[in-house]
Amino acid sequence: MTTDGAPATGLPMEVAAEGLPTRVRIHEVGPRDGLQNEQAVVPTEVKAEFIHRLAAAGLPVVEATSFVHPKWVPQLADAEQLFPMLGDLDPRQLPVLVPNERGLERALALGARRIAVFGSVTESFAKANLNRTVDESLAMFEPVVRRARDENMHVRGYLSMCFGDPWEGPVPIAQVVRVCRALLDLGCDELSLGDTIGAGTPGHVQHLLAALNEAGVPTTRLGVHFHDTYGQALANTFAALQHGVTTVDASAGGLGGCPYAKSATGNLATEDLVWMLHGLGIETGIDLGRLTEASEWLAGFLGRPSPSRTVRALSHKE
Amino acid sequence: MTTDGAPATGLPMEVAAEGLPTRVRIHEVGPRDGLQNEQAVVPTEVKAEFIHRLAAAGLPVVEATSFVHPKWVPQLADAEQLFPMLGDLDPRQLPVLVPNERGLERALALGARRIAVFGSVTESFAKANLNRTVDESLAMFEPVVRRARDENMHVRGYLSMCFGDPWEGPVPIAQVVRVCRALLDLGCDELSLGDTIGAGTPGHVQHLLAALNEAGVPTTRLGVHFHDTYGQALANTFAALQHGVTTVDASAGGLGGCPYAKSATGNLATEDLVWMLHGLGIETGIDLGRLTEASEWLAGFLGRPSPSRTVRALSHKE
Numbered sequence: 127m128t129t130d131g132a133p134a135t136g137l138p139m140e141v142a143a144e145g146l147p148t149r150v151r152i153h154e155v156g157p158r159d160g161l162q163n164e165q166a167v168v169p170t171e172v173k174a175e176f177i178h179r180l181a182a183a184g185l186p187v188v189e190a191t192s193f194v195h196p197k198w199v200p201q202l203a204d205a206e207q208l209f210p211m212l213g214d215l216d217p218r219q220l221p222v223l224v225p226n227e228r229g230l231e232r233a234l235a236l237g238a239r240r241i242a243v244f245g246s247v248t249e250s251f252a253k254a255n256l257n258r259t260v261d262e263s264l265a266m267f268e269p270v271v272r273r274a275r276d277e278n279m280h281v282r283g284y285l286s287m288c289f290g291d292p293w294e295g296p297v298p299i300a301q302v303v304r305v306c307r308a309l310l311d312l313g314c315d316e317l318s319l320g321d322t323i324g325a326g327t328p329g330h331v332q333h334l335l336a337a338l339n340e341a342g343v344p345t346t347r348l349g350v351h352f353h354d355t356y357g358q359a360l361a362n363t364f365a366a367l368q369h370g371v372t373t374v375d376a377s378a379g380g381l382g383g384c385p386y387a388k389s390a391t392g393n394l395a396t397e398d399l400v401w402m403l404h405g406l407g408i409e410t411g412i413d414l415g416r417l418t419e420a421s422e423w424l425a426g427f428l429g430r431p432s433p434s435r436t437v438r439a440l441s442h443k444e
Numbered sequence: 445m446t447t448d449g450a451p452a453t454g455l456p457m458e459v460a461a462e463g464l465p466t467r468v469r470i471h472e473v474g475p476r477d478g479l480q481n482e483q484a485v486v487p488t489e490v491k492a493e494f495i496h497r498l499a500a501a502g503l504p505v506v507e508a509t510s511f512v513h514p515k516w517v518p519q520l521a522d523a524e525q526l527f528p529m530l531g532d533l534d535p536r537q538l539p540v541l542v543p544n545e546r547g548l549e550r551a552l553a554l555g556a557r558r559i560a561v562f563g564s565v566t567e568s569f570a571k572a573n574l575n576r577t578v579d580e581s582l583a584m585f586e587p588v589v590r591r592a593r594d595e596n597m598h599v600r601g602y603l604s605m606c607f608g609d610p611w612e613g614p615v616p617i618a619q620v621v622r623v624c625r626a627l628l629d630l631g632c633d634e635l636s637l638g639d640t641i642g643a644g645t646p647g648h649v650q651h652l653l654a655a656l657n658e659a660g661v662p663t664t665r666l667g668v669h670f671h672d673t674y675g676q677a678l679a680n681t682f683a684a685l686q687h688g689v690t691t692v693d694a695s696a697g698g699l700g701g702c703p704y705a706k707s708a709t710g711n712l713a714t715e716d717l718v719w720m721l722h723g724l725g726i727e728t729g730i731d732l733g734r735l736t737e738a739s740e741w742l743a744g745f746l747g748r749p750s751p752s753r754t755v756r757a758l759s760h761k762e
Contacts, residue, residue: 139607139608139613297457325456327457327720329459332461358716358719365461365682405643405645405647406646436674439674
């Protein structure tokens with residue numbers, strides 16, 4: 127069969143499902159988590175333009191960059207130059223990642239008002255990524271979160287490897303619960319549950335969310351952060367919505383995992399997520415057309431097609 | 445962050461979700477729906493080897509080929525040569541598509557025991573694909589299904605464009621219900637609800653299934669057939685499982701939609717589906733490792749990476 131020449135429909139039919147939230151807040155991670163994992167180093171001006179385009183498409187939160195040491199993440203070594211180029215946007219809309227007190231000082235000096243710290247629920251990844259034990263990393267975050275709270279900043283805590291670890295395999299739910307509780311006790315406003323290796327499936331998602339509720343962590347404090355390594359990200363998101371989650375991380379154009387790179391750990395594409403949410407009649411405030419244009423524009427700069435299926439489908443129709 | 449050098453885990457952690465079936469039958473469509481939409485024409489020997497590898501991986505049903513006129517689908521013009529090369533397999537495991545009585549005669553002469561007819565729920569696609577109205581196409585199927593039933597064959601009815609049509613846009617649910625009822629009344633054993641343009645979202649899936657139940661169509665007679673054009677296929681499948689569906693169509697390696705072709709209408713990849721089902725603790729009888737090997741083997745022949753994220757992730761780990 128062929129449908130070549132058929133006109134574009136452009137939008138899914140809107141059919142609500144039972145028991146879902148009426149509004150979801152997408153936490154856009156493309157400029158930080160996405161570009162950090164791209165091989166190419168993108169010029170600062172291109173990053174600034176990309177972030178402006180994302181904000182103009184209606185994304186309420188765009189994680190802008192990371193104040194880690196340039197030696198570790200050369201892709202984001204220009205944070206000091208980039209952040210002032212976003213001065214026309216509300217800094218409460220532009221979280222930045224800070225690894226430690228030195229990073230927080232740099233972010234504060236530039237007027238950042240919202241930060242994230244990046245933790246691990248497994249010892250193996252804490253060691254590999256932070257060169258610390260899980261408890262040592264929590265101790266490192268403690269003064270960061272305290273100072274940020276004193277400055278009235280919004281603080282997000284990332285938890286990586288919540289659904290499996292490449293060295294350790296399955297991750298016990300109790301281990302995730304413990305680190306969640308610890309980060310909330312430090313003073314984090316919200317947590318983001320990361321499936322860093324993309325191995326989780328929908329039952330696992332619902333089971334973890336239920337266990338966190340039982341341990342006194344309300345769903346309103348939780349976001350989900352799925353990688354699409356095994357194609358599970360959107361199904362897992364649907365399962366999380368059914369559990370009441372209203373904050374979902376995604377990366378414009380699926381940035382962050384080249385489909386043919388060695389470790390294909392791409393993020394959930396924001397456009398694929400928006401297609402589903404709008405199809406479900408869930409409000410996002412996002413203009414899918416403008417968002418797709420922003421991702422196509424960056425893909426053109428990177429010189430390769432976007433891994434987002436929605437971006438490819440919509441751009442083929444023009 | 446990097447996880448290069450980490451050992452492979454290879455399997456998702458098994459965590460059941462509430463209200464799902466304990467077993468799902470995957471209807472593999474790669475050799476027919478997949479190869480029919482590939483640009484390359486694959487040699488008959490390669491097709492036969494591919495089907496044997498899929499059966500050996502535990503797939504219970506492998507749609508083998510199509511007895512349409514070679515002029516319309518040159519990719520499957522070798523049905524007469526291919527089918528006898530599968531003589532060591534159970535023909536009840538190998539459905540073939542037949543468009544009309546002439547096609548059925550050809551299939552019967554070769555010993556086929558299971559067929560499918562391919563209908564449309566929209567007038568535009570019936571006209572484009574079959575050069576008939578919907579009712580004229582049902583009239584064309586009537587003697588085919590009757591004869592097949594007389595021969596004690598299993599008959600599947602495909603319905604395309606159930607979730608949207610590229611010319612007509614949204615497709616009213618009542619229109620889908622009417623064609624479903626008509627195909628069951630003709631004598632079809634099972635129906636496959638196709639989202640041919642991949643535009644559907646999970647609420648739409650559940651709403652359609654509920655409407656079909658209300659119209660007296662039991663879920664046990666229904667399979668779902670999702671295309672991943674907008675990345676929705678696996679989320680839609682999860683929604684269908686929650687409604688009790690136990691027959692799911694998929695294409696090994698995501699065959700059938702080159703990610704960079706003009707109309708990127710790829711099928712749901714069987715491997716991504718199996719990853720989710722096994723993660724949910726749902727039995728399929730399939731060996732994911734052997735299935736992935738079969739898809740990699742064919743991708744090597746086609747000279748391009750598989751669109752299945754699971755195939756790419758597992759093969760990168762070796």
